[in-house]
Amino acid sequence: MNSSPHLVRDVMTRVVVSVTPLAEFKEIVAVMNERRVTAVPVVEGEGASRVIGVVSEADLLPKEAFRDHDTGLIEQMKRLGDTLKAGSTLAQDLMTTPAVTVPPDTTLPRAARIMAERHIKRLLVVDPAGALQGIVSRTDLLKVFLRPDSELADEVRREVVGRLFPLAQHRVRVDVCHGVVTLSGGILNGSLIPVAARLARAVEGVVDVNCALTTSAAQTAGV
Template identity: 65%
Template sequence: MTNSRYTVADVMTTTVVTVTPDAGFKEIVAAMTQWQVAAVPVIEGEGRVVGVISEADLLAKEEFHRHRPGMIEQMRRLDDTAKAGSTHARELMTAPAVTVHADATLPQAARLMAGRRVKRLPVVDNRDVLKGIVSRADLLKVFLRSDDDLASEVRREVVDRLFPVSHHGVRVDVEDGVVTLSGTIRDSSLIPVAERLAHTVEGVVAVNCALTGP
């Protein structure tokens, strides 16, 4: 019922630090250090994302700097040992990159991050051209919405639509993101529906439902 869904476009960062496939190891480290980022998309041509380099991709070189892995360890950690000897982005990057589109919902982006075990996603268009980047911290921005903003949306998208006749008898209070619904409605069977829909409003932390029937 609620239709004001936040998407990746609402929370993503549009200024993105990137490198090209030919970027050298030191250039990559310098870019991450200068801009204080933990990962950079690798782009080619007009901005098409071909991979991502994270701090984890670079740490293998430090890990194996003085430690030469044995054959068993090499076989078990082929990717890491290969990256330890790499010097350019095309060899260091994780490819293909796990990406997301700007119109994806925040739960969709969160599930993708969790499922693929990544901390950030390059945001691309239908041609895989970079449009931004979204991190786990970005997905939490919706919880910074003001209580007044949340109360207005819960009333507009849940109470007014679900209870077109008795909505004036419903009170919506929000404190620190926790919504409290109280008052009397005509159809008590809709109480659990109201509670469930209030939970779906982006930025709501919890819902206390104190609605009663006639």
């Protein structure tokens, strides 16, 4: 994997099953069941690749929820969207539109914030023309935490220690265990200690940081 920040293109699923606007209800359910997914993008245009919406389980459930339930006018008005979807059979009427999309170069923290703010489980990844490139889920965003401890240690040494303490790298120790980074050793400039902790914590895949750096007047070289 590349150095931080990691991008959506690094973790997204590139082979994505999709449906057209005229896909029928049972077809959509069959696709979800076969591919074991909880949502499918709806695409159209040349090559059937431009994203116009997404159909999720939540869009399909009203048909079952209203099956044996007679709703009054007031409830129908309150749940107008669900009422309409309960009586729909095509993807173009069932889909949620516009779909929430991001470009491939979106950073993982940004993607995570969008999911949290919009209360969604996945983001469609599109190019500048709106063509489907992939899909990124919550699970995909967690893949960075699978990075080996040795890889995290190398990046912290290079991107944090190497940049903040270029003349004192030999006095700063970096240990990583189960994604938790420990920084230890003596440096001259104590104001850089919180900076080092913050930058180490920003490395993708780091779970936490224990900063045990200290200042020492006895140090005569370095930062």
